[in-house]
Amino acid sequence: YQAQLRQDPQTCEAHNLLLIPPIQSCTLSEAPRDSENNLSSEAPSPLNSWRSSGFCRGNRAQKFCVFSNPTFNHGEGVSVITTGKSMAAIAGRPAFLADGNGQGILESESAPPYREEEVKGKGIGLVATRTIQAGELVMARTPGLMVNERAIDVLGKKAISELLTRAVDDLPRRHRENILNLSSHSSASDADDLIYKILQTNSFRTGRHDGVDPFYSLFTEVSRINHACRPTCAYHFDYTKFFQKVLAVRDVEVGEELSIAYYDPLQTHATRQQKLQKEWGFQCTCERCSADASMIAESDSRVLQIQRLWKELDDHSATSEATPEKAELLVSLYEREGLLGRINEAYYRAALEYIGVGDITNATKYAKLCVDHGLLFIGPGRPFIQNMQELIAAPTKHPKWKFRSRDT
Ligand SMILES: C[S@@+](CC[C@H](N)C(=O)[O-])C[C@H]1O[C@@H](n2cnc3c(N)ncnc32)[C@H](O)[C@@H]1O
Structure with missing residues (x-):
């Protein structure tokens, strides 16, 4: 399991x-x-x-x-x-x-922005009873x-x-x-x-x-909260207050189901279906998994492109073909794929690519996006947040400063 x-x-x-x-x-x-x-x-x-x-x-x-x-x-x-x-x-x-x-x-909220409801094919789920704004705290337990x-x-x-x-x-x-x-x-x-x-x-x-x-x-x-491969919410445990926080990663409309990812959504349709069936015991009926074949194929090709870009951007050697444009493409693919709970991963790589070529303006722009997103959705105390904060505070002192232009 x-x-x-x-x-x-x-x-x-x-x-x-x-x-x-x-x-x-x-x-x-x-x-x-x-x-x-x-x-x-x-x-x-x-x-x-x-x-x-x-x-x-x-x-x-x-x-x-x-x-x-x-x-x-x-x-x-x-x-x-x-x-x-x-x-x-x-x-x-x-x-x-x-x-x-x-x-x-x-104390539990007196008027939570959701209610429990039977959701077809998924048992009970939580459905929004009012518009929930991106970044809003949905619950803390x-x-x-x-x-x-x-x-x-x-x-x-x-x-x-x-x-x-x-x-x-x-x-x-x-x-x-x-x-x-x-x-x-x-x-x-x-x-x-x-x-x-x-x-x-x-x-x-x-x-x-x-x-x-x-x-x-x-x-x-x-x-x-049921699983979706393009979830509306992210969650993390707050160690100081000792509660599990669930936050909306995008606006959620009245009647829309709240969802989180039980499994890594940055996988192709077949892998997700297989894993969820084998390890969680259910056939995923989320909107991304039940889309028509052409949409699934488009989504899969974006996922594969994201995976290829990760490899290129994480290659910090002199022979790497990574560029800031590829990092920008990564950000846009996360957005188009609707994987907003994880977009800090793309912001992080964009910040490193820009600092790697000595572009302080764009590096700090993406580092700030990464810190803001990370603190809100992933929670404080993470090494990547500290890394980005150091970049913002002293860009030219960052270990990756102009690393793409160095002869190694
Ligand atoms: C943590 S519970 C979620 C709440 C649950 N639906 C209930 O009735 O209490 C996980 C179970 O919900 C169902 N489930 C969650 N997400 C699903 C999805 N995307 N497709 C189908 N079933 C799902 C599965 O039965 C799974 O074992």
Whole structure:
């Protein structure tokens, strides 16, 4: 199930993805309850609002337990499946400090700009109830469940399902019901199987919350957003406020469905269809996939051209045939293909091409576009944003200054 997403050369990170890899069937013995689960012994103050029921699976070397914080985010609550040491690191995150209550983080909007609706061929989806402007924040949700990816790697399905069931039970009632209402994609044999399938169908990779292991997170509502290969929205996890943000990448009209990309949309139609079927288990019925044959062929040829241009522009050797005109072409292809959530990738390459030939005006123009887009849609703290900020601050000091005209 694990999708091998292309690494973003700007961030050196794989994009987030939905769906967890198949859970290995190795079983580990159940761990006895001991003081390792006593949170207060792991770290002092920040853990006050966290509870540990001592419900754990695994062995002494790799023991994963359920921790919960029912007061987090105005009583929304959150449960975490991880080790005691990892939990202590998470509990020290700014979102859980302040007064230890998650106060001031976010309350759900009283009038969200969308509603849940049955969408033909896709189950439930979210549909805009008013015009949503490009760049507008559509929703921000704190997680209900966070699961250490290592637990999924080392525990069997049974143990993971038991931990999940307990983690959901420990949530406040409303949040628990909303999580249990999420799609399981296919029918489940029992309650444990249901929660396991809900995690598989709806979880997002949200990063190394403890600074060590990657985590999968489940959010209500965000998970109602269906996939499209030309999505209307982008999303990223805000580590400071601890919520998943969804933003419109273009204006969305009333009645239009909100969508995000579960899989890299910069692939041809056949590759996208194949991957979504094989790894996400559904045949994509998005507008780009259901277009007529001639439009699909045009879209595919743009995708292949984008892929060729990436190669040329990322070739920084003396024999490269890259030019600023090719970078401009890349920007226009992203626009024509409607891949606006990722257009920072094209702006970045355009900025480098222009700085490479010593054109400060155009280099800073594209660097600013890249920074603005990146901060809004991808989130702060990314290496490519820092790179572009350095270019804007001191263009002639940038490591790529006139690199295309150097004799190497
Ligand atoms: C994260 S859920 C999205 C919300 C879901 N439709 C629901 O009813 O809760 C993912 C599931 O939605 C369906 N889905 C999402 N995007 C789709 C698409 N483009 N085409 C067909 N089915 C889709 C698939 O069943 C997939 O497993």
